[in-house]
Amino acid sequence: MAQSSLKDDFDFFRQAVHAISSTLNLEQAMVSIFHFLKRHFPLEAVSMHSLSLRMSALHLLFLVIRGRFHYLDELIPLGEGAVNYLQNLEREVRITSKPHSEQTEVSKLHSLAISPYLPQKDRAYLVALLSTEQGPVGHLALIGSRPGCFNAEHERKLDILIPVLSLAMINLQSHREVTELQRRLEIANLGLAAEMRRLSETPMIGARHGLRRVMDAVAQLAGRDVPVLILGETGTGKELIANAIHRVSSRHEAPYLKVNCGAIPDTLIDSELFGHEKGAFTGAVTGRPGRFEQAHGGTLFLDEVGDMPPHAQTRFLRVLQDGIIQRVGGSRVRSVDVRIIAATHRNLKAMVEAGTFREDLYYRLNVFPLAIPSLRERSQDIPSLIHYYVGRISRRLRLSQTPQLDAESLPKLLAYSWPGNVRELENLVERALILNPQGPLRLHTHLPLESGSKAGEPMVEMTQPQLVVSHPRKSPANGDKSLAREFLSDPTGPSNDSLPTLDQAMTDHILHALRQCGGKIHGPKGAAEVLGVNPSTLRKRMDKLGIPYGRKRACG
């Protein structure tokens, strides 16, 4: 090639780089590229597409017509033609000038998508396939002003620009993703404040019963600043417990932040947790503190900590070991004072053995493990939870009166395995109240089928009478047999037929406690202590339910 044309190509390339890198703003960058290309090609418009192989579709991102930017965000399905489509694009730049009637299906869909902006007619297209080392990422279409307007020289020139256009496309896309994510995080932060209020208003049902040991541990933690690892199945109330731990800590007036490690893409979690310095990556136009810095002086609740990717685990270990963080893209270390509460439904020990969770991090985190029992292990809390949710949801649904529980329900609910734990119970009550606000609530009919049992049927036989001990079940898979038996077989309590309402169930429960305590309400070994309520609360409840005071009457 002659010296002068080499120099021309170089100038052309240099100007293109200048136009493309002039700004990080997607719109401005594309308009600048359009104006640059317009000087060298007979152009009417430029459209940019990314290729989504997962969805087998072409994502029409935007269109610039006569210097005006239009954001389109439309998917053009490629269907089974995706492979053909790619094969057709194997040549990096190609001219298509077929009359509209002879265009391929994809080209027709493309014309249709842009038709609100550019009327459909015969045109020439110069299409450049954009790719990286990992494969094709999309393409840029130069839409000519008339058929046959592009020639081999145009093809050659566009070919020169392919690497820089590919890079631009990737940068612009990641910038868009980061901006979008930032927007979503800001919205999530606003939601978090409301969520915190909601959680702090939620009473801990079962605090003196099924969760008694957990709550004792929470109380022990009050004066200590150690990391806590909360373990338990989904929906058992790990977040509620984390909240309680922060509330009883000396940091309760300092920031309390929550991060769900499982909800943040691996590529962004480091920046989210540890912050980034200006210029750390495309889009990092300013430095930003991460959650650890934001929680300085307070508590950081790391939910789903088992989902934290290895690179973030390494940085997290440094915080736990040395109390320091290093922002992404920075060399400066900053010290942070943050109390960590982590939670997971995963088996971290097994993850350590499988090599997916750092062993050193596990031991640092496991200083104070707190295992929350599943609902089937504390089914003695089920009646109170039902009572609480029926009342709360009825109020929320503005029902004129709180419906009663059907007589058949309780034993079946007690025998169910509750894989979704309290959350599942809450949803079940809500569903039943919406479907049948008048009652009686046949909650068991909303239970899903469990293997080996019919829908709504208890999974265990309840034959042998046996009094309950309010402690976690030894055999979770069997459901809470003995509590169900107690409700069904207590000779002094109502029969199966006459156990229809929650109030009656509660009356039985209180009478049962009074019998055990010889009618004593307050003081050590009194019914209030056994039931885990304040004596005055118990009295009020007894008044409401019409339960008489006095040893003889209660026990008689």
Ligand SMILES: Nc1ncnc2c1ncn2[C@@H]1O[C@H](COP(=O)(O)OP(=O)(O)OP(=O)(O)O)[C@@H](O)[C@H]1O
């Ligand atoms: N003891 C409880 N008393 C009252 N409500 C509870 C109790 N435990 C859990 N809940 C309620 O159940 C729902 C699930 O609780 P939470 O989100 O704390 O569970 P989780 O274990 O963190 O779940 P996941 O592992 O899925 O994040 C929430 O609406 C919470 O208010």
